[in-house]
Amino acid sequence: MRITEGMMAGDFLYTINKNRAQINKLEIDLASGKRLQKVSDDPTAADAVLRLNAGIDRNDQYQKNVTDGQGVLAQTGSSLDDMGSLLQEVQSIVVQAKDGDQTSVMGSLAERVDQLLNEAVSLANSKFNGKFIFGGTQTTAQPYTLVTNPGPPATQGVAYAGNAEIIHYPTGESLVQQVSVPGSEAFGGTALFNSLIRVRDTLRAGQTPSTDDANAVAAALDTVTQTASKAGSLSQSLDNTTVHLTNQKTQLQVLLSAEQDTDVAEASLNLKQAQTMLDAALASGAQILPKSLLDFLK
Amino acid sequence: MSGLSTLLETARRALMAQQVEMSVTGHNIANASTAGYSRQRVNLVETPALRESYGFLGTGVVSDQITRLRDSFLDRQVWNGNATMGDATSQQAILSQIEASFNEPSSAGLSSAMTSFFNSFQDLALHPEESSARNSVLQQASLLSGNFHRLHDEITTLRTSMTEDVNAKVTQINQLSSEISDLDGQITSARATGGSPSDLLDQRDQKIEELSSIANISVSENQQGSVMVSIGGVVIASRSGPQNLRVQQSPAGLQVVTEKEGVQVALAGGTLGGDLALTNSTIPGYVTRLDQLAGALINRVNTVHRGGFGLGTPPPTGQDFFSGTGAADIDVSAALQADPNGVAASGTGAPGDNSVALAIVGITNEPLLQGKSLTLSQFYNGLVTGVGTALNNANSTSDTQQLIHTQLDNQRQAVSAVSIDEEMTNLIKYQRAFDAAARLVSTTNDMFLTILGMKTT
Numbered sequence: 004m005r006i007t008e009g010m011m012a013g014d015f016l017y018t019i020n021k022n023r024a025q026i027n028k029l030e031i032d033l034a035s036g037k038r039l040q041k042v043s044d045d046p047t048a049a050d051a052v053l054r055l056n057a058g059i060d061r062n063d064q065y066q067k068n069v070t071d072g073q074g075v076l077a078q079t080g081s082s083l084d085d086m087g088s089l090l091q092e093v094q095s096i097v098v099q100a101k102d103g104d105q106t107s108v109m110g111s112l113a114e115r116v117d118q119l120l121n122e123a124v125s126l127a128n129s130k131f132n133g134k135f136i137f138g139g140t141q142t143t144a145q146p147y148t149l150v151t152n153p154g155p156p157a158t159q160g161v162a163y164a165g166n167a168e169i170i171h172y173p174t175g176e177s178l179v180q181q182v183s184v185p186g187s188e189a190f191g192g193t194a195l196f197n198s199l200i201r202v203r204d205t206l207r208a209g210q211t212p213s214t215d216d217a218n219a220v221a222a223a224l225d226t227v228t229q230t231a232s233k234a235g236s237l238s239q240s241l242d243n244t245t246v247h248l249t250n251q252k253t254q255l256q257v258l259l260s261a262e263q264d265t266d267v268a269e270a271s272l273n274l275k276q277a278q279t280m281l282d283a284a285l286a287s288g289a290q291i292l293p294k295s296l297l298d299f300l301k
Numbered sequence: 302m303s304g305l306s307t308l309l310e311t312a313r314r315a316l317m318a319q320q321v322e323m324s325v326t327g328h329n330i331a332n333a334s335t336a337g338y339s340r341q342r343v344n345l346v347e348t349p350a351l352r353e354s355y356g357f358l359g360t361g362v363v364s365d366q367i368t369r370l371r372d373s374f375l376d377r378q379v380w381n382g383n384a385t386m387g388d389a390t391s392q393q394a395i396l397s398q399i400e401a402s403f404n405e406p407s408s409a410g411l412s413s414a415m416t417s418f419f420n421s422f423q424d425l426a427l428h429p430e431e432s433s434a435r436n437s438v439l440q441q442a443s444l445l446s447g448n449f450h451r452l453h454d455e456i457t458t459l460r461t462s463m464t465e466d467v468n469a470k471v472t473q474i475n476q477l478s479s480e481i482s483d484l485d486g487q488i489t490s491a492r493a494t495g496g497s498p499s500d501l502l503d504q505r506d507q508k509i510e511e512l513s514s515i516a517n518i519s520v521s522e523n524q525q526g527s528v529m530v531s532i533g534g535v536v537i538a539s540r541s542g543p544q545n546l547r548v549q550q551s552p553a554g555l556q557v558v559t560e561k562e563g564v565q566v567a568l569a570g571g572t573l574g575g576d577l578a579l580t581n582s583t584i585p586g587y588v589t590r591l592d593q594l595a596g597a598l599i600n601r602v603n604t605v606h607r608g609g610f611g612l613g614t615p616p617p618t619g620q621d622f623f624s625g626t627g628a629a630d631i632d633v634s635a636a637l638q639a640d641p642n643g644v645a646a647s648g649t650g651a652p653g654d655n656s657v658a659l660a661i662v663g664i665t666n667e668p669l670l671q672g673k674s675l676t677l678s679q680f681y682n683g684l685v686t687g688v689g690t691a692l693n694n695a696n697s698t699s700d701t702q703q704l705i706h707t708q709l710d711n712q713r714q715a716v717s718a719v720s721i722d723e724e725m726t727n728l729i730k731y732q733r734a735f736d737a738a739a740r741l742v743s744t745t746n747d748m749f750l751t752i753l754g755m756k757t758t
Contacts, residue, residue: 007718009334010711017707041400043696050686052406053739057416057678061665064420071427134653142653143430168654173423173662239699263406296722301731 008295015288022281029274032265039263048262055259062252063174067200068172069241069248071132072182075170076238078131080186083231089119090195090224095203097212097220104154113206120199124161126151127186139185145160147196159204161196163187174244180239189230195223198220305367305752307351309745311361315738318345322731329719334432337507339369339717343497363612369499375713376506380513380520382709384570386702391575392695395459397466399587400692402455405685413450416599417441420663426658429646430611436641442622446631449595453628454627456588463580467555470515474575475513475545481530483503485540489527494538502526517570533558554581562739581693590684591625597633597669598625598677602661609645609657616650617643639646 024070032038042049127137127147147163152158165185171179186192198219205212262263308585325343333336337465344365350357404410421434421441428434484505491498509530512518523529523540530538537544545560555577557566571718603621610616625631637643670680672680 004339005718005720005723007714007720009718013707013710013714039406039720041692042403042405042685043397043400043692044689046686046689046693049406049689050682054684055410055413055676056406060413060416060420064423068423068427092391126642132428134428138650138653140654141646142651145359163685166651168649168651170653171425171659172655175658177663177666179659214571295723300725 008292011292015284015292018284019281019288021279022284026274026277026281029270029277033267033270033274034266035132036118036265037263038270047161051262055255056260057257059252059259060159061253062248065174066245066248066252069174069180069245070179072172072174072244073238073241075136075182076241078129078235079136080234080238081105082126082129082136082229083184083189083234085193086227087124087224087231089123089126090220090227092201093119093199093202093218093225097217100206101211108207109209113203114174114197116203116206120196120203121149123139123196123199127190132147135165136183137186137189140168141165141184142170147193153224160199161193161200163193175248180241180244184230184234184237186263189227191223194219195227198223210211304630305748308500309742309746311359312738312741312745314348314361314363315741316735318343318362318364318536319353319731319735323368323728323735324732325367326724326728330721330724333719333721335722337500337503338719339371339503340719341367343367353399359694366496368497369501369502370717371506372713372716373613374708375716376510377520379520379706379709379713380510382502382612382702382706383510384515384517386699386706387516387573387577388452389695389699389702390514391572393581393692393699395463395576395579395584396458396688396695399456399584400688402452402459403685403688410685411448412678412685414441414445414683415678415704417433418445419657419662421649422469422658422661425644426655426662429655429658430612430652432642434646435524435644437610437644439637440645442633444623446623446633448542449591449628453588453591456584456591457629460588463576463584464548464555467573467576467580469724470576471546471548471557474512474515474537474573475509477515478530478543481508481528482540482543483564484508485538486526489525492526499522513571515571515573516568517574529641530653533569534563535564535566537566542744554585587684587688590626590680593630593670593685594680595628595631596626596678597680598664601664601667605657605664606645607658608648610647610650610654611640611643611645612652616647616652618645618650622643650742732750 022264031040039048039052041043093116100109115144124147126144129136134142135144135146136142138144141164144164146163148162148164150160150162152160163186165186167185168184169181169185172182174180198216201216202212202220205216237259322343322345325341331339337734344518346361348360348363350359350723352358359365370703377458401691405412407413418438418441421438423436433666457483484501488498488501488505491501493554505528509518509520509528512530518532519535520531525540527540528538529536529540535544537546546557547560547561549556555574557568559566560562568577578666597658603623606622607619611620617640620636622644623631624634646658647654647658665678668676668679669678672752730742
């Protein structure tokens, strides 16, 4: 094959260009830490990166949702625990009223029950983050209010403004978890308060609360205890979700890194190699290209 | 009967021939770096010998013809490769701009805007009774809409700007085809008088080569050495002159047609062919898919949203979330912009209910597109990776063609290019031959003088 100056120059430039392009890409990869700058660098990996990035963003959101849900449930649990102790006190008052038979004591016991009733209503109106937690999905209106039913005879009662709806938070792909217990479930609607009102009114009338009344309080306590344990288990399952989400995020990040991050060791090695090749090409080009027969003719 | 005069004539012929050789060598050296130049050679032939009693006596040399050294088979291969290369080049240029517009993977792309939009509905699901959560939903929705607009605008603007590019390329084709026809006329008339006009041939080949990167040309040459250049069956340059082309808008997009009859030219390669394919099918395809994506998002979110309730007494319901029908005009509906509390989270009207917010979050996982087989993000990822794959293919086609071109060009240069070393060597050779011929003249002259100086006594 005839080799001409033009061919040598052309081949030289082609090789140098290729070499420089490779060095350029490797340097960007190393500087940015990512081997995937554009979709066209590796469309398959880019598809995975888009998916994984969205997955990580959603995972962050789910973790946030879970944290919020745990807050609601913690507040629910503590309100219910307080409600439980309150009912236990009412139970002991009922027992006390049965044991003693002085009407004067009855009066003061009735006052204590009245206080407890007010406390129970305010517990049932507990808020978390500005929202009523026992109103079902009616979170902005106070769920429980003491009302007087116009008689005669005028009787006191409690009105429930909430509903029986349950609130769910999204905590995973196509997964929602319950984060609320409505008052209709926790307090049997108004049953708990009515039982307290009956005990109080009986005591006020100087009478011993009946077995039915005592049973009603016991039943309310039972419901509250059960609901508290339900709130506990809901919170527990959110904890499990957190663990799951944290693991999932780690996995997603590992996968993402595998798809898009530069293998620094490999890239550095390749860069070194490419630089050596460029040096060699430039050095040999500088020596050979300027030579021609003219150098030797006088 | 040979004599000294014959000898002098032989020397004269040699001097002439060596001068021609030197001239051609000079021409070669002068054009060593001229694009498309083929080195030339003089064919020297012996002049007819004289019949003498003792045999045939040579009478010297004459330069017969100057020819160029060129392999037209390699030319054709280069021209074919150029069409593929041109197509890939044009795709690289345009697709890389589209890829940059998509700006993926990054936190500023549509993918991330879409995730943030749906995440804002998750936030709303946590606080369905709050206005602030609604404001952030609307903010994310307008960011998402803005992203759709930007993409749509950038891609359609790119397409519009390509129209100018196509026009410029057609003008260039017309220019080249008229130059080719011109040169062709000169070549055929030069040929008619006998001889091969190397420089004109080089120029014509060079023009054809320029043309070959713009369009998929085919070239045929007749016995008189006249070429006929055609694109997709339409002759654009021939002995009878150039045929001008023009661009016209049609329902199918831009078309290249002949100026007079309006016959459509089937372009299937070259930068022009690449441009036409991009502007007529590839880019509209991307825009359509972007519109489908926006349309599906608008429809589905609106359907779910209409069934929900916002905040207020009575809670507003039955409202659309988005207005518009595609990527160009998607926006938060005017009613919601005026009153963010219209954003529905509740399915019952109770302010703490988040079932509609949850249902909207759930849209992320609903297969809505491509015959209800792909979710919004799957469809979008498919669109983005489609652009990336097309660009990736164009890049590797371009790389391959570049390599092939380099190899073919090397082969061509091996035949046609000027080697300075070789020309210098030839120069020395011709100079020596010239010196020798000159010596022959002076020797013959001496011989004449010898004879003329003889005295008869």
